[in-house]
Amino acid sequence: xxxxxxxxxxxxxxxxxxxxxxxxxxxxxxxxxxxxxxxxxxxxxxxxxxxxxxxxxxxxxxxxxxxxxxxxxxxxxxxxxxxxxxxxxxxxxxxxxxxxxxxxxxxxxxxxxxxxxxxxxxxxxxxxxxxxxxxxxxxxxxxxxxxxxxxxxxxxxxxxxxxxxxxxxxxxxxxxxxxxxxxxxxxxxxxxxxxxxxxxxxxxxxxxxxxxxxxxxxxxxxxxxxxxxxxxxxxxxxxxxxxxxxxxxxxxxxxxxxxxxxxxxxxxxxxxxxxxxxxxxxxxxxxxxxxxxxxxxxxxxxxxxxxxxxxxxxxxxxxxxxxxxxxxxxxxxxxxxxxxxxxxxxx
Numbered sequence: 001x002x003x004x005x006x007x008x009x010x011x012x013x014x015x016x017x018x019x020x021x022x023x024x025x026x027x028x029x030x031x032x033x034x035x036x037x038x039x040x041x042x043x044x045x046x047x048x049x050x051x052x053x054x055x056x057x058x059x060x061x062x063x064x065x066x067x068x069x070x071x072x073x074x075x076x077x078x079x080x081x082x083x084x085x086x087x088x089x090x091x092x093x094x095x096x097x098x099x100x101x102x103x104x105x106x107x108x109x110x111x112x113x114x115x116x117x118x119x120x121x122x123x124x125x126x127x128x129x130x131x132x133x134x135x136x137x138x139x140x141x142x143x144x145x146x147x148x149x150x151x152x153x154x155x156x157x158x159x160x161x162x163x164x165x166x167x168x169x170x171x172x173x174x175x176x177x178x179x180x181x182x183x184x185x186x187x188x189x190x191x192x193x194x195x196x197x198x199x200x201x202x203x204x205x206x207x208x209x210x211x212x213x214x215x216x217x218x219x220x221x222x223x224x225x226x227x228x229x230x231x232x233x234x235x236x237x238x239x240x241x242x243x244x245x246x247x248x249x250x251x252x253x254x255x256x257x258x259x260x261x262x263x264x265x266x267x268x269x270x271x272x273x274x275x276x277x278x279x280x281x282x283x284x285x286x287x288x289x290x291x292x293x294x295x296x297x298x299x300x301x302x303x304x305x306x307x308x309x310x311x312x313x314x315x316x317x318x319x320x321x322x323x324x325x326x327x328x329x330x331x332x333x334x335x336x337x338x339x340x341x342x343x344x345x346x347x
């Protein structure tokens with residue numbers, strides 16, 4: 001199988017490096033730009049916890065070096081030890097761990113399945129992907145779903161509990177009925193909003209660049225809508241602000257605040273690149289938490305439960321990957337024989 005992946009994730013790289021690599025890859029391999037100086041067929045997966053480039057070519061080593069050289073030229077510092085690469089069945093195995101949630105900061109989180117699917121579908125609209133990449137993503141998504149069905153899903157609840165726990169560390173930030181603003185109609189924001197809605201909070205609002213997407217989320221979860229152009233002027237009217245977008249620049253900055261604040265603000269930045277200027281967290285009355293702080297809090301769970309779920313998932317992935325790799329090779333052999341027969345008969 002001519003498939004490979006080059007990437008970085010939360011296990012090896014801190015938030016700052018993930019942010020830099022995400023910006024680089026969005027620019028050089030994302031939907032807004034397709035490299036024209038190289039026959040590169042790839043799918044970019046960029047989330048808050050990982051940035052990965054899945055690729056296929058006839059010269060895999062050359063393509064891998066090409067991608068790596070772009071990263072080295074665009075991103076400052078020595079980060080080679082933070083990157084990982086997998087090829088052929090190892091690449092297949094890795095993507096299955098990703099889609100199942102086994103490789104996530106919060107094990108078993110559900111949002112990654114939709115993020116992988118979106119990345120795959122979006123890329124299909126931009127280029128003709130080779131059979132190997134279609135096979136990789138279609139089968140990995142199926143295996144991920146199979147693994148998920150084998151255990152209970154509680155990741156959005158864990159993320160919400162982490163947010164509430166961190167809010168309680170600052171007693172003035174957790175009100176009896178906080179007015180919550182979600183910036184972005186992302187998968188993670190939707191999951192947290194649904195979980196918060198179960199607490200019967202009466203004041204949930206969404207603000208998204210696309211009004212249509214904001215309306216869809218608002219109708220599904222019973223939320224109000226703040227128009228995107230009013231974000232800068234109105235965000236400080238809310239008690240909690242939870243941001244999870246793919247914006248390439250900060251949506252909230254220190255200059256947007258008129259001090260002193262009338263009420264404390266609890267801001268959760270789930271974005272990579274970050275949606276909020278880190279300097280905001282140094283201002284009086286503002287508590288700012290980023291994605292790594294949320295994940296660290298959420299991972300304080302039963303270690304035995306995690307080990308049991310991980311072992312069960314790994315066994316299922318190993319079995320499924322071996323079956324699908326064997327099936328792929330059988331199809332390739334059958335196709336090669338058909339071509340040989342056709343040539344021999346002059347067909």
